Amino acid sequence: MSTSLAESDPPANSRLSIGAVEARLKPEFPEVTISKIRFLESEGLVTPHRTPSGYRQFSAADVSRLRYVLAAQRDQYLPLKVIKDHLDAIDRGLEPARPEARMPAALRAADAPSPREFASGAEVRMTRAELLAHSGLSATSLAELEQFGLLTAGPGGYFDADAAHVASMSAELLAVGLEPRHLRSFRTAADREATLITQLVSAQARQRDPDARERAGAEAAQLAATVLRLHSQLVKAGLRRDLGR
Structure with missing residues (x-):
């Protein structure tokens, strides 16, 4: 995860609803859903601001963080615990630990229906x-x-x-x-x-x-x-x- 925001992220001072975040991420991560974003929040991977009425408001940093999580899951098959450790290291100004050695993509486990299905x-x-x-x-x-x-x-x-x-x-x-x-x-x-x-x-x-x-x-x-x-x-x-x- 780069400490600089991707060009597609919203301006630093803007706030997005969960639906707007889903729409922004979906071109790069077609399988992302509102339920998936809520699940990642429940696991402590992202902590959006809450309005007095309880609505989520996501910042540019939140969107960048979600992008990192989704990319790590898709490209490196990292479990959420490891991703959370990476994010913690980044939050503390450190470089995340390098992933453990993994089998080539051609030898990874067989495909199955995605959670979205x-x-x-x-x-x-x-x-x-x-x-x-x-x-x-x-x-x-x-x-x-x-x-x-x-x-x-x-x-x-x-x-x-x-x-x-x-x-x-x-x-x-x-x-x-x-x-x-x-x-x-x-x-x-x-x-x-x-x-x-x-x-x-x-x-x-x-x-x-x-x-x-x-x-x-x-x-x-x-x-x-x-x-x-x-x-x-x-x-x-x-x-x-x-x-x-």
């Missing part, structure tokens, strides 16, 4: 016929996937966007010879992982403070992305072992 999107309601046409599933396969708990219709018998994705991916696996009953283990594993993550953030999620619930959602998304990266890496390692590659 766990946010609620636009509402989708598909009829049974529309879901079949979208996914390529047969009516029999769809019924079996419902039987084994992979798909569930919502109110009015409509299917949402999550169901549409599950149906399409299930159709790809069924096309290569798997059967709906084989996919039941995916549902069981997913439910177990979701329950574990929910337990980790449940204390924050139960608070009445809306910011606390926002932080719980952001932390859950981060944890889910890490869990999926771990899963991907373990599958890759298993394939290399079993196929001798």
